[in-house]
Structure formats: structure tokens, C-alpha cells
Amino acid sequence: MGFYKKILLLGKDGQVGWELQRALAPLGELTALNRSECDLANPDQIQEVLEKYEPEVIVNAAAYTAVDKAEEDTIGARRINADAVGELALYAREMGSLLVHYSTDYIFDGSKPEAYVEDDLTNPLSVYGKTKLEGEEKIRAALCRHLIFRTSWVYAARGGNFARTILRLAQERETLNVIDDQIGAPTSAELIADVTAHALRDVLSGRAPGGTYHLAAAGETSWYGYAKFVTDRARAQGQTLALAADGLKPIPATQYPLPAQRPQNSRLNTHLLERSFALKLPHWQHGVARVLDEWQTN
Numbered sequence: 001m002g003f004y005k006k007i008l009l010l011g012k013d014g015q016v017g018w019e020l021q022r023a024l025a026p027l028g029e030l031t032a033l034n035r036s037e038c039d040l041a042n043p044d045q046i047q048e049v050l051e052k053y054e055p056e057v058i059v060n061a062a063a064y065t066a067v068d069k070a071e072e073d074t075i076g077a078r079r080i081n082a083d084a085v086g087e088l089a090l091y092a093r094e095m096g097s098l099l100v101h102y103s104t105d106y107i108f109d110g111s112k113p114e115a116y117v118e119d120d121l122t123n124p125l126s127v128y129g130k131t132k133l134e135g136e137e138k139i140r141a142a143l144c145r146h147l148i149f150r151t152s153w154v155y156a157a158r159g160g161n162f163a164r165t166i167l168r169l170a171q172e173r174e175t176l177n178v179i180d181d182q183i184g185a186p187t188s189a190e191l192i193a194d195v196t197a198h199a200l201r202d203v204l205s206g207r208a209p210g211g212t213y214h215l216a217a218a219g220e221t222s223w224y225g226y227a228k229f230v231t232d233r234a235r236a237q238g239q240t241l242a243l244a245a246d247g248l249k250p251i252p253a254t255q256y257p258l259p260a261q262r263p264q265n266s267r268l269n270t271h272l273l274e275r276s277f278a279l280k281l282p283h284w285q286h287g288v289a290r291v292l293d294e295w296q297t298n
């Protein structure tokens with residue numbers, strides 16, 4: 001066994017995976033794999049990869065994240081979000097490795113009036129949320145060393161996300177209807193990756209315990225508030241939008257029917273994470289502004 005930990009990152013090309021490649025690089029001997037190199041749909045390939053690299057830390061950033069598509073593909077979503085995660089957890093249990101994994105606000109039903117804490121009752125409304133919760137539960141049941149970060153409304157400079165979709169639509173349409181009665185905190189993949197690296201170091205050195213933690217940017221907004229922030233800032237940057245000055249319309253979720261039901265309240269209370277790892281989470285606007293600036297200069 002060498003001085004450096006052997007870290008295996010799965011899902012390296014996703015929003016969070018991409019940022020983890022950067023944030024985990026100085027922490028050990030990092031192997032980062034994409035879907036073609038380790039397909040979570042394929043149990044044999046998972047075992048082959050684990051046996052080949054013998055990771056002391058597994059960071060799983062791969063997931064089935066197509067929320068509406070999952071409604072008609074429960075089997076596919078469950079295989080990636082739950083069964084594959086269970087296989088990683090069993091390996092971690094057997095080998096004494098640490099499994100780092102990500103979950104979502106969508107494991108809650110959103111009926112709580114305050115921000116959710118880690119031990120609040122779960123009750124997912126969607127197949128995506130159900131299968132993500134099953135993944136969490138498989139990890140806890142395996143009794144392996146683990147860190148599970150529940151996050152929300154993830155965006156990144158690279159990859160598909162709400163901010164990018166809204167900017168594209170604002171370039172195409174004069175009016176846009178956006179849901180105003182679902183609230184949460186947009187959280188950047190950059191922040192998630194950096195917090196992961198800090199927390200991972202603390203857990204590996206025994207300074208902090210593993211477990212399940214809520215990880216989201218500070219503050220809160222609705223999807224409408226998020227879209228307003230993005231389009232206002234794009235305009236202030238001098239971008240030409242098709243969207244009229246009063247073209248962004250707040251609507252209730254009932255007027256925007258989708259296959260999957262989303263929670264009304266996606267707010268995550270992050271006090272446990274901040275206390276456990278001595279971290280302060282920045283306001284969501286800070287990260288969104290940064291990504292918009294990055295897009296602007298490209």
C-alpha cells in the first residue's frame with residue numbers, strides 16, 4: 001500500500017464528475033472513468049473495474065438523472081441509481097473502502113414548511129427520487145464507510161442544466177412561463193466537488209465522521225426566481241435575448257404538467273455539514289453569476 005489513497009471516480013463526464021476530476025486530483029492516485037469505461041448498467045464491468053483498480057476510495061458521480069424519462073423506465077433508473085450503488089457498497093464493505101455518493105432533494109415530498117434536515121422522513125414523489133433513495137438505503141444497509149451528499153438543482157459551466165436551458169429559450173422566445181411555487185437552492189457542481197474534497201480529507205484522517213449530509217448553496221429561490229436572475233444578468237452583460245423585458249411569467253406547477261411530480265419545497269438544511277466540516281456554504285447567486293460570467297467570456 002502506497003502513501004497515497006487510490007481513488008476511483010465514476011461518471012467523470014457528468015456535471016459533478018467533471019469538477020471532481022479537478023478537485024480530487026491532488027488528494028491521491030485518481031482514476032476517472034466515464035460510462036464507456038465503467039457502465040453501471042453492467043454488473044460484470046463494475047466488478048472487473050473494482051478488481052482491476054482496488055480503490056480505497058470510490059466516488060460515484062454517475063446517475064440516471066433524466067427525471068421525466070425515469071417515469072417510464074423504472075428498471076433502467078433502478079439499475080443505475082440503486083442496484084449498481086449497492087454493488088459498490090458491498091465492495092466497499094468487504095474491502096474497507098470509503099464510498100462517496102450523491103443523492104437528491106427529490107427523495108422528499110416537499111410538504112415540510114422548513115428546510116429539510118438529514119433525518120427527516122423521506123417520501124419521494126417520482127421514480128427518480130425513489131430509485132435515488134433506494135441507492136442511499138443500500139449504502140447504509142451495507143454498513144460500509146460512506147459519505148452521502150444530498151444536493152439540489154445542480155448546474156455547472158459544462159453540461160446540461162436549468163440555467164443553460166433558460167438562456168437558450170430566452171434567445172428563442174419572447175415569453176417564458178416558469179414555475180414559481182417550487183423552491184430550492186441552485187447548487188454548482190464546482191461547490192459540490194470542492195466540499196467533497198474537504199469532507200473526504202476530514203473523514204479519511206478521522207477528523208470527522210462519515211454519514212449522510214445535506215449539501216446545497218445558501219439562500220433559496222423558485223425556478224422562476226432562478227430564471228429571472230439568469231436572464232436579468234444575461235441582459236446586463238449585453239446579451240441579446242428574444243425574451244421581452246416583461247416576458248418572464250411566474251406560473252404555478254399545476255400549469256406546467258410534466259410526467260414526474262417535483263417537490264414544492266426542495267430546501268435542504270446544511271447546518272450538519274457546516275458544523276461537521278467547519279465549512280461555510282456560499283449563496284446560490286454567487287455561483288450562478290460565476291458560471292454566467294464564464295459562459296459570457298467563451
Ligand SMILES: NC(=O)C1=CN([C@@H]2O[C@H](COP(=O)(O)OP(=O)(O)OC[C@H]3O[C@@H](n4cnc5c(N)ncnc54)[C@H](OP(=O)(O)O)[C@@H]3O)[C@@H](O)[C@H]2O)C=CC1
Binds near residue numbers: 016036153154155189
Ligand atoms: N443534476 C441535478 O440537478 C442533481 C443531481 N443530483 C445527483 O448528483 C449526482 C451528479 O449529478 P450530475 O453531475 O448533475 O448528473 P449528470 O446528468 O450531469 O451526469 C451524470 C453522469 O452519469 C453518467 N451515467 C448515466 N448512466 C450511466 C451508466 N449506466 N453508467 C455509467 N455512467 C452513467 C452520465 O453519462 P452520459 O454523459 O454518458 O449520459 C453522466 O456523465 C447524481 O447522483 C445525481 O443524482 C442531486 C441533485 C440534483
Ligand SMILES: Cc1cn([C@H]2C[C@H](O)[C@@H](COP(=O)(O)OP(=O)(O)O[C@H]3O[C@@H](C)C(=O)[C@@H](O)[C@H]3O)O2)c(=O)[nH]c1=O
Binds near residue numbers: 065161166
Ligand atoms: C425549462 C422550464 C422548466 N420549468 C420547470 C420544470 C421543473 O419543475 C423545473 C426545473 O426543470 P428541470 O428540467 O431542470 O428539472 P429537473 O430535471 O426536475 O431538475 C432536477 O434534476 C434532478 C436530477 C435533481 O436531483 C433535482 O435536484 C433537480 O435539479 O422548472 C418551467 O417552469 N419552465 C421552463 O421553461
Ligand SMILES: [Mg+2]
Binds near residue numbers: 067
Ligand atoms: Mg433535468
